[in-house]
Amino acid sequence: MSNVELIDGKQIASDIREELKGRVQELKEEGRVPGISVVLVGDNPASQTYVNMKDKAAEEIGIYSDKKEVSDDISEQELLGIIDDLNNDDEIDGILVQLPLPDHIDEHKVIESIDPAKDVDGFHPVNTGRLFSGQQDKLRFDPCTPKGIIELIERQGIDIEGKDAVILGRSNIVGKPVAHLLIEKNATITICHSRTDDLAGKASSADILVAAVGRPEFVTEDMVKEGACVIDVGINRVDGELVGDVDFEAVKEKAGPITPVPGGVGPMTIAMLMHNTVKAREHHGV
Numbered sequence: 001m002s003n004v005e006l007i008d009g010k011q012i013a014s015d016i017r018e019e020l021k022g023r024v025q026e027l028k029e030e031g032r033v034p035g036i037s038v039v040l041v042g043d044n045p046a047s048q049t050y051v052n053m054k055d056k057a058a059e060e061i062g063i064y065s066d067k068k069e070v071s072d073d074i075s076e077q078e079l080l081g082i083i084d085d086l087n088n089d090d091e092i093d094g095i096l097v098q099l100p101l102p103d104h105i106d107e108h109k110v111i112e113s114i115d116p117a118k119d120v121d122g123f124h125p126v127n128t129g130r131l132f133s134g135q136q137d138k139l140r141f142d143p144c145t146p147k148g149i150i151e152l153i154e155r156q157g158i159d160i161e162g163k164d165a166v167i168l169g170r171s172n173i174v175g176k177p178v179a180h181l182l183i184e185k186n187a188t189i190t191i192c193h194s195r196t197d198d199l200a201g202k203a204s205s206a207d208i209l210v211a212a213v214g215r216p217e218f219v220t221e222d223m224v225k226e227g228a229c230v231i232d233v234g235i236n237r238v239d240g241e242l243v244g245d246v247d248f249e250a251v252k253e254k255a256g257p258i259t260p261v262p263g264g265v266g267p268m269t270i271a272m273l274m275h276n277t278v279k280a281r282e283h284h285g286v
């Protein structure tokens, strides 16, 4: 008999999409269909996969979804022009520019050109600033993967308050924002990275361990405390297979609740993108 407590991200994401359907129905009755536009620069096959998953989720929930596919030699000015059009398009509530962008385009400049009220990725400095300063009273879009992690933990029935959370990775899209969200939930935070001394020692002190380092099976058994909640944010392709940042087989018996890859954090990212888009429409023009 297995004593593994799997956190079923696929199921939880499906529950969230179901909840969103009701909110979209109410908006539709007022003639206010939520709309998202995804801007895809170049033809990276992995990006295509994500964009297709977003399309499918939007369709299921009843969100209008539009795609702008442009060549990877597009100039920065042209790209900024597309975003300006979307900022001024009343049918569009959410704008997502798929990252990464080609080297000749300044990612920060592009993100800052998005209307913060349409920034469903939660990457604009207005939104990250409101997260950083704990402003929950203002319209704020939290980044999808970090917000999805919080939802996974809470919907699994795990209390965050007072817990020691250790985050492996300090990226702007996962490590830093998830730290702020966990602080907001009254956890105590340690962020570890490539220069951290005794990373294994720190990781193994965690009640909640978030692995977002982008290295396949980086987290081994000795880095996990007995019964700890383990959240695997990794999506590494190894020999055509999807592998997380956690050595799942080695860790699953020692850990408490643990997310699989695939079927953990990934589906939650898309569900939270849909959540942000519905929220954007609910606030749009009111």
Ligand SMILES: Nc1nc(=O)c2c([nH]1)NC[C@@H]1CN(c3ccc(C(=O)N[C@@H](CCC(=O)O)C(=O)O)cc3)C=[N+]21
Residues within 6 Å of the ligand: 049, 050, 053, 096, 097, 098, 099, 100, 121, 144, 235, 242, 261, 262, 263, 264, 265, 266, 267, 268, 269, 270
């Ligand atoms: N502006 C921007 N926003 C993003 O949110 C964004 C981005 N750029 N660039 C790329 C990354 C990656 N990303 C994923 C979303 C869902 C899954 C997902 O659902 N994964 C499935 C598996 C899918 C598969 O089999 O490939 C799972 O983990 O179960 C993965 C990765 C969003 N990203």
